[in-house]
Amino acid sequence: MCTICCRDLHPDEIARYACHxxxxxxxRQLLDLAGPRGLYARLGTRLVPGSGGGGPAVSGSRNAPVPLRLDVLNLLTAGGPVLGPLETWVRDWEVRGRAELDEAGTLQRRVDHAVGTLRFNLEWSAMNxxxxxxxxxxxxxxxxxxxxHVAGETPPRAIPVACPCGAVLRVTLDTPGARCYGCQTQYGHSEVLRLPVAERRAAAA
Structure with missing residues (x-):
């Protein structure tokens, strides 16, 4: 069974952790991140308020507006939620003899190196x-x-669903899967979306 979508694996996928x-x-998601036209590079064009999906810059207040969007700036930092996790996985695979971490050069170069390394080892990882x-x-x-942040898309609305154990999970239509914090059951994308919508009282708890 695929650990992501939880569908049965085809004969040529047996022994894999994820289907093809x-x-x-x-x-594809890794590929979208890297390169001079990738999502990470394009975040730099969204640093100024009003330049992207964050809405127009606020004016008319006594205090000067923040010159940069801190939420976007955080995504661009070395230890932020983009490069940080990417290099953590490269480091994990380095321990297994499958990669080599390279923290030299610009942040863009490090993102590109991490993405290239992870894509190169992707098939091995899916199998091992x-x-x-x-x-x-x-x-x-x-x-x-x-x-x-780049496309200014509205984040998907979270829907509270009820696990049979009584725990309420908040998922979206593009959630790849979820693990219940109550009983530790792992749900794939289709499975978690088939869970019943939680009653309003339970969802608010």
Whole structure:
């Protein structure tokens, strides 16, 4: 069974942690991040308030407006939620003898190196790394955050769904999967969307 979408694996996918379509989706999301026209590079064009999906700069207040959008700036930092996780996974694969971390050069170069390394080892990871589902979920989150700021897309609305154990999970239509914090059951994309919508009282708890 694919650890991401939870569908049964085809005969040529046996012994993999993820099916071919899910692996290819991770590859496309990684590819979107890198390069001079990639999502990470384009974040730099959204640093000034009013330049992207963050809305127009606020005027008319006594205090001077913040010169840069701090949420976007945070995504561009070395330890931020883009480069930080990417290099953490490269470091993880380095321990397994499958990669080499390179922290030299500009942040863009480091992102490109990390993405290239992760894509080069993607098939190996889908077949051998027991945490591939966690890796895919992090790449999906990074991709979604960057896309939101670059394209100005409205983030998907969270829907509260009820696990049979009674826990309420908040998911969106593009959630790749979720693990219940109550019983630790792992749900794939289609499975978690089939859970019943939580009652309003439980959702507010």
């Amino acid at each position: 379509p899910c692996t290819q989706r991770v590859d 790394h027991p945490a591939f589902e966690e890796f895919a979920r992090e790449i999906h989150l990074i991709h979604r955050q960057c896309t939101f």
